[in-house]
Amino acid sequence: MKNEDQRVLDPREPLVVDVHDLSRRPGSMRELDLDVAAPADLGTVVIGVPQGSPLELDLRLESVMEGVLVSGNVHAELVGECARCLEPVTDELDVTLTELYVYPERAKSAQEVGDDEEAEEVHELVGELLDLEPALRDTIVMALPFRPLCTPDCQGLCSECGVRLSDPGNEDHHHEILDPRWNALKALTGEESPEQES
Structure with missing residues (x-):
């Protein structure tokens, strides 16, 4: 159970x-539009x-035997950075919210019968108030993307110099990496290693 019975909202x-207007009246319902x-x-x-x-919430509040069921849609704007190239990313998110806010005595009865899993998953009404934030x-x-990308085909950054590989002109970008153990052979053939040339 989430410790909401100790809170003052x-x-x-x-x-x-x-x-x-819904408390203890199973079957009653109202809609709630919030822009917060x-x-x-x-x-x-x-x-x-x-x-x-801005957050846009289009919700339906229904009184049920256990408490108040909140369901509906949430629209939000996202800001972050690409997981591959670190460029800024913006997106929109539309998710469905469904949460049951139970009466305190219902939560306590779940605890008393030892149903810890059920008690952990519910939010409680605090008096006749519920807090949507948690x-x-x-x-x-x-619902957030685990690895947001600026574009689906983002190539990321060069591991050697950090240049963004998806930028125009960087399609064939690469570095010739030579194993330093081959430098002795290069000396025998008279060729200079790239490190010596620079």
């Missing part, structure tokens, strides 16, 4: 939703949703 926060600024830490080291950028973070981070 601020209803003025943009991702905290008051579900007073993205919170911090919605990403990985290489790509993510920049803090403060579920949103889990959903977005899991």
Whole structure:
């Protein structure tokens, strides 16, 4: 169980939703459209949703026996860097969010019967408020590309000099790498090694 029963939520926060009209009324439902600024830490080291950028949430809140089920779509803009050449990458992300916010007594009963796995996976309602941020973070981070690329055929960087291989004119870029153990043979034939020529 996520330690949300110890938290105090601020209803003025943009991702905290008051579900007073749905609480304890199974079968009732309402739709919620939110345009909010993205919170911090919605990403990985290489790509993510920049803090403060627009997040669009088109959600449906349904009252069920266990609590309130939140489902819908999330749209966000991504910014990061290419995993091969380190060039800036921008993209858009559309993901489906589905999260059940359970009543505290339901979470406690799952703990009492020893269902630790179920208790670990749920978020709790805090009074008649729910916090979308943790579920949103889990959903977005899991949907991010593991290795974002600037283009699908990005060639990356030269391992010797760091030049970007996908840039025009670098298609045939290469370095002649000679094993230093061959230098003795080059000396016998009178040829200079590339290191000596330079």
